[in-house]
Amino acid sequence: MALRVVVADDSILFRRVLSDALAGFPEVEVVGTAANGKLALAKVRELKPDLLTLDMEMPELDGLGVLDALREGGEKVDIIVVSALTKRGGDLTMQALKKGAFDFITKPEGLTAEQSRARILEELTPRIKTLASRYAIRSLLKGRGARDPSSVPAATPPAAVPVVAPVVQREGDLTRRLQRVSGQQRADLVVIGVSTGGPAALSQVIPKLPENLGVPVLIVQHMPAMFTRSLADSLALQSQLKVVEAQDGDELTANCVYVAPGGRQMKVIHDDARSYIKITDDPPENHCRPAVDYLFRSVAQSYSGSVLAVILTGMGSDGTTGLRLLKRRNAFIIAQDEASCVVYGMPKSAVESGVVDLVLPLDQVAGQLMKQCKA
16 A cells, blocks of 8 residues: 655645655655645645645745644644755754654755755655555554554653563563662763654653753754754753753763754763763764764763663664663663654664663653662
8 A cells, every 4th residue: 555645835846856756656656735734734634645745834824834733633644844954944843843743854955856856865765664664564453453543653652661671581680770770870971862753752851851960961863954953942942951052072061961963973072081072074874964873982982981871762773883882881771662652763773682771651761861860
């Protein structure tokens, strides 16, 4: 069964470019297009697509208005935001992601139609593959009479009892790990890796942390330049902790959250009894810049204190290699559980690698961080 898509954008050129790019996927059928928000809303209600690609700035009704109307009406459609690569585009995208959009791509600038199509195809490929797989599984479940789950995860996942990851096999091992979870090992640094679904996930974790957490927090969220500034600003408005987009040379300070700048790499350097951030233009890793592995590896190599690492929702396996290195340094590792993930890719890879100490639903992550960061 094909993934049915409606394309909404006020530019006829970009509607064509996006439609052509989507037509390159055998598992996709473009069933309609819309030139403004009101038409997009009508097309979704008429055609019942699986996916809507949504421009944020359109006449009649903007992207956020469409998203609100769809959610209020209970329409079950996944949404990929199509955003301008600007500060305003980043701000609007952050709002859309917090409202439940699945993910986003950025509009190419200064390229020919064919170059734009190639760039869009590159950005869409992992997202379409993930959604197509999700819908194939859903179709099989429906065929067996199972309930069709909502295409957008609930804002607050159902509470679940924390479970120890499958890596724990021996009773002695289990006892030692649970002793560490109980707070006997205090974390000196928290590092977080996240991708698809990240802005919404982070908004359920960072604002719950107290202003006296007592340790620095480093975050890698897969995003382009300018968008991470919007993410940091959004989290700062909600949080008791100070939240900033990291800058080269920032010294790690307790009670401050540092978001890796989009389009660049972030690592930790320890020199002359101080730890600070180094921002580089080193190549992408796992097709990502910033990359979770890049940060985690640097912490494993240079940071001497106790580390608490968290891997949250996201596509792919970025972070797993870095977590293996951190585990050799006795880091404690938490992974988000499958039920509360938008995409169970990065956490799944970490769990299957055998390095995860604790698997938690998203709404329990902040509480666990507080337990392990307190003196």
